[in-house]
Amino acid sequence: MTRTTRTETAAADAPAAAPGALGRLLLTGDPVQALRLRQSGLALLLMAVSVGLLQYAVWVGAAEPAPIAWWTLYSVGGLVAAWLAIRSGWSARLADPALTVPQMVYAIACAAVGYALLGPLRGMVMTVLALILMFGMFQLRGRTAMWITAYALLLFGLAMAGMAKLRPEVYRPAVELGHFMMLLCMLPAVTLLAERMTRIRRRLRLQRQELAEALQKIQALATRDELTGLLNRRHMQTLLEQERQRRLRSGQAFCLALIDIDHFKQINDGHGHGAGDAALREFASAAQQAIRGTDVLARWGGEEFVLLLTDTSMPPAQAAVERLRERIAALVVIQAGRALNLTISAGLTESLPQENLAQTLERADKLLYRAKAEGRNRVVVG
Numbered sequence: 545m546t547r548t549t550r551t552e553t554a555a556a557d558a559p560a561a562a563p564g565a566l567g568r569l570l571l572t573g574d575p576v577q578a579l580r581l582r583q584s585g586l587a588l589l590l591m592a593v594s595v596g597l598l599q600y601a602v603w604v605g606a607a608e609p610a611p612i613a614w615w616t617l618y619s620v621g622g623l624v625a626a627w628l629a630i631r632s633g634w635s636a637r638l639a640d641p642a643l644t645v646p647q648m649v650y651a652i653a654c655a656a657v658g659y660a661l662l663g664p665l666r667g668m669v670m671t672v673l674a675l676i677l678m679f680g681m682f683q684l685r686g687r688t689a690m691w692i693t694a695y696a697l698l699l700f701g702l703a704m705a706g707m708a709k710l711r712p713e714v715y716r717p718a719v720e721l722g723h724f725m726m727l728l729c730m731l732p733a734v735t736l737l738a739e740r741m742t743r744i745r746r747r748l749r750l751q752r753q754e755l756a757e758a759l760q761k762i763q764a765l766a767t768r769d770e771l772t773g774l775l776n777r778r779h780m781q782t783l784l785e786q787e788r789q790r791r792l793r794s795g796q797a798f799c800l801a802l803i804d805i806d807h808f809k810q811i812n813d814g815h816g817h818g819a820g821d822a823a824l825r826e827f828a829s830a831a832q833q834a835i836r837g838t839d840v841l842a843r844w845g846g847e848e849f850v851l852l853l854t855d856t857s858m859p860p861a862q863a864a865v866e867r868l869r870e871r872i873a874a875l876v877v878i879q880a881g882r883a884l885n886l887t888i889s890a891g892l893t894e895s896l897p898q899e900n901l902a903q904t905l906e907r908a909d910k911l912l913y914r915a916k917a918e919g920r921n922r923v924v925v926g
């Protein structure tokens with residue numbers, strides 16, 4: 545299973561230039577994976593700079609060449625292994641696929657050893673330690689940052705105490721105590737900053753979510769009828785026009801039914817407007833269940849609805865609308881303890897290739913008028 549942290553998903557969403565062949569080889573084509581590899585590459589770069597500084601220390605005689613060579617081998621080797629673990633996809637199964645925590649833990653250990661090796665030039669390591677902590681700041685949650693800073697304090701405390709004991713002439717105890725006190729003040733500040741970053745990230749994520757929900761709501765309002773949840777007239781008109789265009793190109797027939805609830809005014813007058821609204825909702829829900837998944841039902845206005853039967857021509861279309869009519873006739877709406885029965889009348893027609901939408905709708909309307917005139921609760925086809 546490939547895991548992706550929320551921070552990674554957000555960062556990978558940002559547009560990036562398309563990678564070339566070398567870029568794909570180093571960073572893969574996957575933006576989330578590329579982000580992890582870029583971070584790991586940055587850590588490696590930082591390590592390479594540290595190696596340069598250590599070589600300088602050897603050059604000026606502040607450090608012994610052999611231990612520095614071993615340090616270089618382990619430090620660079622460890623981070624290269626982390627990069628390969630990410631690049632090969634092996635780390636994708638872990639909870640921290642970017643290996644942020646392992647890389648930081650390893651780099652802090654290397655920095656502490658470097659501190660012990662660098663003698664009079666050990667002050668350089670402090671800057672590197674600050675960079676390592678900044679590296680994780682954007683990735684780590686507040687609690688993890690706290691553990692990492694405690695771990696850094698422990699390792700550096702051990703390195704300082706150990707070296708003050710082993711080489712007091714270079715690592716003077718008073719100076720080491722000063723260094724340790726400096727870390728003691730600096731590192732908790734890092735935890736606080738990481739905590740703050742976590743809060744900001746959480747707030748941004750929440751805002752993103754709210755924005756997406758608001759957008760969804762706006763889209764629903766623009767395309768749906770609020771009372772019944774069916775598509776609204778405007779959106780249905782767009783869909784009908786699309787269907788007409790498709791028919792022109794592919795020759796696929798479609799039928800259209802104009803449906804009206806019978807004597808709806810009596811429901812309003814006899815049981816109240818609320819009962820009328822409830823009846824409309826019940827009708828919409830029952831009708832949705834009665835039609836095929838590919839057919840589309842919309843509220844056209846008041847108690848009038850349009851049913852689009854895609855890729856359907858006449859005998860099957862008539863059977864489908866008849867089935868809907870029977871289903872509604874069998875529906876019992878209970879309102880304030882009273883049972884209401886609904887029936888519908890429908891005018892059903894097939895769209896002709898040469899006509900526009902208004903002409904098809906007009907024909908369906910005339911057929912509906914006939915259905916009403918012939919006694920309602922029926923489907924008239926034409």
Ligand SMILES: Nc1nc2c(ncn2[C@@H]2O[C@H](COP(=O)(O)OP(=O)(O)OP(=O)(O)O)[C@@H](O)[C@H]2O)c(=O)[nH]1
Pocket residue numbers: 771804805806807808809810812816817818819820821824845846847916920
């Ligand atoms: N409750 C409610 N009533 C509505 C809504 N929209 C339209 N109506 C009512 O629907 C009724 C339609 O009445 P008419 O056009 O006379 O039709 P009818 O009573 O269904 O009679 P026929 O269509 O001839 O069978 C009117 O009373 C409108 O006020 C709505 O959203 N909610």
